[in-house]
């Protein structure tokens with residue numbers, strides 16, 4: 520079961536609200552990172568709206584968030600643009616051919632003519648600051664955003680915004696570096712009165728304790744002053760970080776070639792693919808019921824503290840000194856056919872047994888949005904944990920959900 524902590528979400532959005540108010544910018548939730556819409560009522564007051572990756576996320580924002588919508592997609596088709604013109608507030612394009620293809624359609628729309636709809640271009644400042652190439656939109660040959668060279672001499676009539684997204688889990692020093700590149704390559708546009716907004720994308724790790732928020736506030740203020748533009752931020756992860764866990768049940772335990780193995784009710788590939796794609800190593804906790812006479816908790820889960828349970832953090836086996844069968848190191852695998860459906864090797868304070876509960880931390884963002892029913896594995900239910908500790912199961916999945924998805 521995915522358990523989302525309302526208290527943790529609200530803790531994040533309260534920080535974001537403080538930052539955006541101090542900076543004087545607008546901040547929207549990137550739905551690609553977190554789109555569990557039944558939690559939207561708890562986020563709506565602190566945020567300005569949603570960032571949509573295309574029509575369907577835009578519709579979700581319109582129907583369930585009901586505030587500002589900024590939309591950017593690497594490509595739209597005609598039906599997308601026709602539908603989006605009815606309700607999105609920003610429509611940002613990824614290439615000049617896309618903009619030229621839809622320019623007259625958009626500009627003749629009454630919402631564009633009344634000023635309710637603005638259009639922008641995603642630019643590529645060609646300034647890589649991240650460490651992981653698949654998360655770097657500035658790599659040579661990137662398909663995301665227009666370079667200064669591609670933009671030179673183009674007819675930009677009708678546009679009023681620029682958008683860049685180049686960061687991923689980064690601090691504001693990298694934003695500062697990026698803004699310098701944006702200024703060098705696109706500053707002349709931003710200084711012209713035609714351009715009225717700059718969207719600085721996502722990837723800002725604002726709610727992490729070590730994030731330098733003062734620097735972000737300063738950078739936003741300077742940008743607004745320098746170009747006389749509205750500034751938008753569209754983080755996803757910062758809103759849902761440390762706000763949700765995935766609870767799993769141990770279904771089987773056995774040994775193979777000197778390794779202890781546990782098969783869980785959840786799958787790495789189907790339910791937490793970033794564990795394999797990133798690769799991202801989640802913290803894992805073994806849950807004990809209170810009063811079982813077990814040892815005191817090593818650590819409690821910061822995001823979700825379910826009453827009457829204690830949690831033991833499973834350590835990283837790299838720090839274990841004994842061999843796999845002398846210690847309680849288990850390879851945690853999913854119930855699919857994929858040999859590599861493994862969340863990792865984790866060391867536990869005791870032997871695992873069938874029926875034990877394990878908790879994978881930090882599974883709200885970029886996890887729930889990516890789940891599948893590969894192999895027909897049961898999709899975890901979704902629950903909200905309210906501020907008084909009560910759990911509300913908001914969605915359960917059955918065979919019909921699996922069947923109906925593909926026909």
Ligand SMILES: Cc1ncc(COP(=O)(O)O)c(C=O)c1O
Pocket residue numbers: 549551552570591684686687688720721722723753754755756757
């Ligand atoms: C265009 C755009 N905006 C915003 C985001 C959200 O980024 P994050 O969740 O890292 O804050 C992404 C993530 O890929 C993105 O591609």
